[in-house]
Amino acid sequence: MEFRLNELQKIVRDTAREIATKEVSKYVEEIERTRSVPEALMETIAAAGILGIPFAEYLGGVDAGYIAMSCAYEEIAKVCPSVSVSLLVCVSFLESVKNYGTEEQIEKFVPDGIRGKFRGSLAFTEPGTGSDPKQIITTAKKEGDYYVINGTKRFITNAVYNGPILLFARDSETQNITAFVFDKLGEGYSTSTPWDVVGMRGSAIYDVFLDNVRVHKSCILGKPGEGFPILLGTVAHSKVALCATFVGTMAASYELAVKYAKEKMHRDKPISKFPSVQLKIAQIAAKLESARLLTLKLSEESDDRSNIERVKAWVGMVKAYVSDISVETNMLAMNVLGAYGVTEEYKVESFLRDSLIAPHIEGVSDLQRVIAGSYILSGADALV
Ligand SMILES: Cc1cc2nc3c(=O)[nH]c(=O)nc-3n(C[C@H](O)[C@H](O)[C@H](O)COP(=O)(O)OP(=O)(O)OC[C@H]3O[C@@H](n4cnc5c(N)ncnc54)[C@H](O)[C@@H]3O)c2cc1C
Structure with missing residues (x-):
């Protein structure tokens, strides 16, 4: 690299x-x-x-x-x-x-x-399953050249905007997961009010209700019953992007903490002169750089499609690591600001709230580690 x-x-x-x-x-x-x-x-x-x-x-x-x-x-x-x-x-x-x-x-x-003509969505999470999408129960019943989709998808980003959705359902013929792409906002498609969440409030999440949504067989992505590997490939891309996003929250809080440390005065000198503040800034910088480097390494591996097994092993491992580091780093930055850190004016609280989403999105961190560990132990070359 x-x-x-x-x-x-x-x-x-x-x-x-x-x-x-x-x-x-x-x-x-x-x-x-x-x-x-x-x-x-x-x-x-x-x-x-x-x-x-x-x-x-x-x-x-x-x-x-x-x-x-x-x-x-x-x-x-x-x-x-x-x-x-x-x-x-x-x-x-x-x-x-x-x-x-x-x-x-x-x-x-x-x-x-x-060209930004629409905003796509991805829908695998359901009320009964998130990290383990093999348990998807939304149904797609085959009727001639059409499939009739029924079920509820949970926590779906971009669900209310005009555009297509990539939705995973269990089809009646193969009993396996099939990937469908169809327009949102059509007949039988409706959404809840947005969920109240601790962070990432601007990219609101909704439940999606599918009530006899009729889609033509040409809307299948890949082949019937072969949606699961598509789901894994799709979330692998978004996990790389999520890592970069949470690195962004760390970088923002780091800059805010450094600025505050240089400006805030105690007994005529800036708090940046206190070893306790210097120590925190050094911890934040090291954590930020390690998360950024791992994310870039993961990005490089994702560009190189020659060893997909390694990418699969890397992606969960890095996502879980960056998620944890993101919360820790934003918390340390908040500490640098003392009580001002918890106020809305100083912005670190907003990045910390956003970072709290990290370990809970696209598969919870513990399961990401379990999956990564099982890939490594089954022989995937994860560490080079
Ligand atoms: C801001 C935000 C945006 C989102 N956007 C989308 C989206 O666009 N599309 C979408 O489909 N989803 C989306 N989600 C949903 C998210 O990806 C899932 O909620 C996430 O994968 C976690 O699933 P879960 O909530 O069902 O938790 P679970 O998977 O049920 O985990 C709950 C607990 O159970 C444990 N657990 C679960 N299964 C096992 C197991 N097999 N073995 C051992 N322990 C287990 C976990 O470790 C965890 O502690 C979004 C969520 C958020 C917060």
């Missing part, structure tokens, strides 16, 4: 940084208050090419790979982690269609998705 970004990766990172500081920053308060990312901001982000970073140029993408994508998520999350989560779900949807879709499906969704 090179420790320096190449020219294209730098351009992508700098573009994302500019968009984040000049555009995303204007909307942060509105996003958190209204629990939604405004259309105008999504258009600006799409116009800057952010949604197309990992995709080939012939599809309208930038072809800059996962490392560049992770840099972009980190920059955006430093300003508003909710925007990063909303975006990463859009990109993960497109990535799945690109990897597992037919020519027609790729042509239908990917170029428009990169």
